[in-house]
Amino acid sequence: MIKVLKSGFFMTVQDVGRFGYRDIGVPVSGVMDNDSAAKANKLLDNPKEAALLEITMTGPTLQFEAPTYICLSGAFLSPTLNNEPIGNYQVIQVTKGDILSYGRLEKGFRSYLAIKGGIQTDIVMGSRSQYHPVTPNKCLKDGSSVAYEETVSFEPAISGLKVDRKFEEETLEVYKGPEFSILSDAQLGSLFGKSFSISEKNNRMAYQLGELIQGHKHSMLTSGTMPGTVQFTPAGRLIILMKDGQTTGGYPRILQLSEDSICQLAQKKFGDTISFKLL
């Protein structure tokens, strides 16, 4: 078991997602930054479906109750193992009783903790990803614990990776969305001509942008949405749906983020800036 001594701001169990239930309105969920999560699993030679912990903004304090190997990735939250600093993208052996804690958020917003063999919580509708009401809880709380299988020895193919992830990169690559054609020249000018800031309304469901562009009166029948869909409200607000986002919506879908850009946005926090570049 991993014992959650302190849960930090927001920590969940996530895997690659919950597929096959879009037709009944269930979001795909899964890791927000798939690129970082996949690298950590890869270093531990885990299957790509292995579940890990997604840690947002401030880190938890965790205690390991059996020996295993771990790998951290994504945002850098100044982690320490038994008070000794450790790095991201390194395979690290832990022993019974070891305590992992985190310090200052240096880079990014979401950090991953992968564990050899993956987190072993219950699978609900084909996935371990926490999403209420599919799973009983929406996140891990103080005092809870999550299971894993102990690993006494493991020879990683490589012990670490040097990852040069540009967290400060502003540009998100986007495709035209289904309602792109409703945009006027003035709206297009604002959309591609300036930067937008991430508002305080950002979470696993959606990121709202701080600045408005000129609004619209386009009305449409509710239609499908997915992670990375940029919705455009009549008031001119831009809302980018993320992994726990609804599967249908009634706002025009003007842009669609690339898969890489979804990972990049997942590492942005309140006040960071982004801009759009058409692919």
Add this chain to the structure above:
Amino acid sequence: MKKLPISIKPFGQRAILIEWPSEVSESVLGEILEFVDCFKSMELPGWEMSIAYNSLTMVNSIADVDFESVEKQILDCQNGQKKIKKKRGRFLWKIPVCYDSDLGIDLDEVSTVLGISQTQLITLHTAQEYIVYGLGFLPGFMYLGGLPEELEIPRRKEPRLHVAQGSVGLAGKQTGIYPQDSPGGWNIIGSCPTPIFNPKAEEPCFVSVGDKIKFKEISRAEYNLKKIEAEVGIFKPEKIALDD
């Protein structure tokens, strides 16, 4: 029979959107359902399809989409060059609703605003067969069409922060059931004790797009019984197969 025109659009790296004429109608929905049966018959890997009114969003969870080749597969289906192997059955579900005023907390107000008695309101609400045009917004939330005009009432000015799971509401041209506790602005006229979405069930949502819903008034005693049945997981919603 000649088919309705469709438009096929790329939707990012992993999806394609197909749109039929922009109207809420059973004939449009029928063609979409037929298309889905046909496309599924090709057994191509990774596709998830969700219908909402006049559109079908096809997302591939495994790989990036090559637009031209998928467009061709779509057109082959549309032009009758592919056979439907398995047609999905459609059902009429009888959904129990208790219209007691402590559950239907806006019943008094709705009946006053609409100028009809509560009995008339319940009779109108339960007489209709509603078509499920989509499932989305929340897991198991049904977009239902066919509300009688006499029951059209604007949504509440101030949404409630908490609407209980199972609440049956009216808003504009829509009626529906809140599948989970959630915030909401619909006028609540009753409560359904049977969970529409149950993640522990083998089929987490028994309703599919294209099915029909008919509400059935039940007494408080039946409501309480069905609530207990739901809690222990032995409920069985009543259904009738629809012939197409």
